[in-house]
Amino acid sequence: MVKNYCLFLVLLFSGLLVRAQNVEISKDKKPNSELLGKLLNEYPDFKCDTVSANRNLSAIKNNGNPGFQVIYKILHAEEISNCVDKINSQSTHLFENAIKQSEKISPELETVANISYAKYLYKYRSMERALPYFMKGSHLLETNPVEKQIRPQDSYKWLGYYLGTIGDSDASKDALEKAKSLTRNKHAEYATILDALGRIYLEREQFDNAEKYFEEASRVAKKVNDEMRYAKAIGNLSVIYAKRGETSRAKKLILEDIMISERLSELQNTMFAQTLLGEVLIQENNYTEAETVLKKALKTAQSKSYFQINEIKIQQLLTEVYRNQNNREAELHGFKRISELEHNLKKTDGDQALNNAHLLMQKSKLEQANKEAHYQQEKSAMLRNIYLGLIFFSLVLAGFIFANSRKKLLNRELMYKQKVLGLEMDKLKFEKKLSETQENLDNQVEFLKNKNVQINRLKSEIEKIRNSKSFYLEEEQGHLSKLLESHLMTDENWENFKREFRKVHPEFYNQLQSEFPDLTDSNYRIILLKKLDFNNTEISQLLGITTDAVKKSNQRMKKKLGDRYDELAQIISKP
Template identity: 40%
Template sequence: MRIKYFFSLFLILSTLFFRAQTIQLNSAENNIAEWERILSPKNNLVRDTTAFKNFLEPLRKRNSQSDKVLYNLLLANVHAKAYDRINSVSNRYYSRSIANAKKLDNKALEIWATLCYAEYFYNYRQVTEALPYFVAAIEKINQSDPAQILFPSESFTKIGFYLGTIGDNREAINYLKKALKYTNKNTAEFAKISDNLGAYYLELGDVVNARKNIEIASEVAKSVGDSVRYAKTLGNFGIIYERNHDYANAIKLLLQDIQISERFKAQQNTMFAYTVLARLYIANNQISEADSALKKADLIAKSKSYFKINELEILKLKLEIIYNQKTGGELAVRRRIGVLEDSLNKTDGIMPLNQANWMMQKRNYQQNIASTESELSKQSFIKNLIFVASGLLILLILFIIFNAKSREKLRQIQNDNKIKEYEKTKASNERKLAFASKTLDSQIDFLKEKNIQIQKLHLEIDKIKKSEVFSDDQDQRKLDNLLQSHLMTEENWRNFKNEFQREHSGFYDHLIQNFPEITDSNLRIILLQKLGFTNTEISGLLGITVDAVKKSKQRLKRKLGDKYDLLFQMIAVEN
C-alpha cells in the first residue's frame, strides 16, 4: 500500500514540477495570467525524474514571495491527490501558502490559496472544517474585481458547490450564475455548472428552471464529448421524472447514466446513480432489482472513507427493503447506521451541514450589520442621532407606561364587573334550583347552565394569561375560585344521583348489579353521558380534561372487556 502511495505521489510530483520548471522560472510578481498557467490542473503525468530532481532545489532557493505561495500550494494539492484523504502534509503546505500570500499582501493569491484549502476539506467531506476558509474567501472575493482574481469561474463555482451542499441553494445559484459569466459556453466546465444549477433549482422546487439548465448542460456535454457529465444530466432528468412519479422513464434514464458512468469508470457518479435507481425500484415495487442496485452502490461506498454519507443513504434504503420483504438482518443494518451517524456528526452528516448553514447565515447577518454601520459616515452624526433617539425613547417609554396604566385600570374595572356578573348568575341559578321542584330535568338544566358558565370562565382565565398588559394575579385567583365553585360538589353529586336513581331506577339498578367493577368516578361519567352530556361538558363539570374523560372510558373498556359493548348499548337506549 505504501509503495503504491509513493509511486502515485512520485508520478504526480513529476508532472507538476516538470510543468512548473518550464513556467516558474519565467513567473513575475502580480502576473495573474502566468500564475493561472502555473496552477492549471490540466497537467499530463510525466515520468521525468531528472526534471523532478532538477526542479526542486532552484525553486526552493528563489526569493520570490509569489513563487513560495505557488510552490506550497502545488505541494499541498499533490499530497492531497496522493493520499486521497485529509493529511497533515497537505495541511501544512496549504497553511504555508496562505501565510505567504498574506505576507505578500496579494489578495488574488490569498483568495485562491484559501479556496483550494477550503475545497480540500470539502472534497473529503469535512464541511465544518471548510466553512471558515470559504467564509474568508467569500469576504475577500466580494470586495474584489473578478478580473483581478485567479480563475474567477472556478472560484465562484467552488463557493457555489459548497453553499449548495450545506443547503443554501439560493446563494449557491447566485454564485454559479456569476461563474457562468466567466466560463466559455462550449466547455465541459460550462456543462458542469449548468447541470448543478439545475440540481439546485430542483431542490427549491423550481422544475422549469431545473429542466432548462439540465437541458443546456446535456447539450453542451454532448457537443464537447464530456460523456460523464452527459451521464449525470441523464440521472438528473431521471430525478425530475421521479418527482412526477413516472418511474418507468426515470429508471430508463438512470440505467443509461450507469452504463456510461461505468464505461468511463466514474465511480462516484456510478454509486450515486445506483442509489437513485434503487430508490426508484423500491417506489416501483421492484424489490429484487433494488437490492441488486444497492449491493453495487454499497461496494463503491465502502471503497472510500469519505463516502460514508452515501453508505448511510444506501443502508436506509436497505432497511426499506427489509421492511418490505420481512427478511432478517435489520439489527446489523441499524447498528451500522448508528455507527455511521455518530461518525458523520463530525464530518458531513445532517448536524454538521445544518451547523455550517447556520454559521453561514450568522456570518451573513453579521456582515449585513457591519455593512449598515459603515454607512454612518461621521462620528458626530452618530452621537447626535443617539442623543435624539434616547430622548425620543424616554418619551416613548413614559407614554407606554402611562398608556399601559390607563389600560390596566380600565381592564381591572371590566374584570371586576365581569366577576360580579358571574357571581350574580351563579347565585341566581342556585336560587332557581332551590325553589324549583328537584326533578332530574331541573338538575340537568342546572348543570347545563353551570357548564355554560364554566366555559365562559375558562375563556376569561385564558384571556388573562395571554394578556400583554400588566395583569393582576388577584383577578385570576377570583376567577379560579369561582370556577371551582361551579364544579360538581359532593352535595351536588348526591342530589343529582338521587334524582337520576329515582327517574331511571331500572337503568341504575341494572348498572349497579351487573357492573360491580364500576367505580364512583366511572359512575359520574356514565350517568352524565346517559343524559346526553358530551365529553367536553363532562370534563367541565367534573373539573378534569377532555383527555382524562376519554382515558377513563378507555380504562373502563379494558376492565369490562366484552361487557363494555353491553354497557354502551344500555347508555345509548332512549328512555
C-alpha cells in the first residue's frame, strides 16, 4: 500500500515536471511565478529516498531556465537538510548560491531564495544568522507587487513566525494578517495562520480573542482533514482553559492532542503536548503523574540539539516537581542542567529577553539599511529622468535632510535603549550574584550599598537625558524612571533584610520590640538601616523618599517616644 502510494506521487510529480518542461519559456525571459510556486508547493517529501529525489530534482535542473536552476538549488538544499536534520555545509552552500543567482533574475525569486534560507536557519534555531535573510525577504515583499510574488502567503507566514519568536509581536501580527488575506479560507494553510494569530493573542493574555482563533483553526483543520493542525489548535486551546483554572477540560484536549501526534509520529508536537500536560498536572498538585509525562517529553527534547530551548522549559517544570517531592538531589541536578543549557543557547536560540533585545536592535538596523538601499534605487531612477538641475538639487537636498533627521532620531532612540539595557543588565547581574551567594547580613548590606550606587547612577542618567535632545524618549517611555522604582526597597527585600538582621543583632531587635512597642514598620526600616551606619541620604534613596521625609519621620518618632527617644538613640549608636 505504501509503495503504491509513493509510486503514485512520483508519477504525479513527473507528470507535473513534463508539463513544466513543455511550457515555452525562453532562457532570456523571467520564469512564470505561478509555475515556480507550484513546483515548490507540490514537490513531494521523499523521506531521504535519494534515488527518487535525485530523479525528480534532475528533471528541474535540466529544464535550462535560470529560474528553474534557483528552484532546484532551494529544493535540493531542503532535501538534504530534512534528511540529515541539521544545519550542514551542503545545504548552506546551495541556499547561498540560490540567493546569489536569484539577484540576477528577478525580485520574486530573490524573495523566495532569502525566505527559504531564513526558514532553514530558523528551523535549526540559528536565530541571529536568519535575521538578515528574513529582513531582506520582508523588504522585497514590501517593495514589489504582491501579484508577481512566488507564493507570498508562505513568505509572510514564516516571516510572522520568526518575528513573533524574537519578540516583535506587532510586526508578527501584521505579517500573519497579510498571509491570511492571501490564503483561501478552506485551505489547510489558513488553519495554520489562524493558529499562529491565536498564539499572538495568547502571549498578550487576550484569552477571548485567542480562543476564537484557535476554535476557528480547529474547525478549518477538521474540515480539510488536517489532523496535525487540528491537534496543535486544540493543544493551544488547552492552555487557555488551564489559565482559567479549567484543568479537566484542558487535560481532555491535551490527551487528544498527544494521541493524534503519537499516531502521526510527530515527535515535536508530542513533546509540546506532554509539556503542557505536565504543567496542568503540576497545577493540580499531581506531581507523580507530572514527573512521568515530563520525563517522556524530556527524552524527545534531548534527542535533537535544536530542542534545547524546549528542554529548559521541561527541566524547569521537573525541578518544580522535585521541589514539591522534597527530592533535593534531583532538584539540584535540574538546576545545573538548566544553567548548562542557558549557556549553550546564548549564541543560538535568542529566547532570553536580552538576546531578543539584541535581535530587535539588529532588525531595526537592517530595516533602516533596506530602506536606505531602496531610497538609493529610487534616487538613481530619478537622476536618469530629471533634467532640470534646480529641481534635482531640491529633491536630493530634501531627501538628505529627511534621512539625516531620521537617522539622528533613530540613533538617539538606540542609544537610549542601549543605556536602559546596560543598566538593567547591571541590576540583573548583581541580583543574580546575591541569589547565588549565601544570604547573610553582610551580603544584604553590600546589596543595599550597591543599590544606592545604582540609584545615584540612574538619577544622574535621568538628569542627563532631561537636559539633552533625547528628553522626549524618557517622557514618552519612562524606562529609566521605572528602573529607578524597581531599585527601591520592596516588601520582599525588606523581609529578607530584616530576617538576616535579627540573626546578627538578636538582642538589639528584641530590645526594640520589648522596650519600644509603639514603633511602626516604617520606624523599624529607618532604625535598622541607621544601626548599620546608613546615613539619611542613603536611607531616603533606598526607601524612595526625600531626605526631608526621613528627618520628619525621625522628628515624629522623637515626639511619640518623648524622653525615651534619647535612650533609643543610645541603643542604636551602641556597638
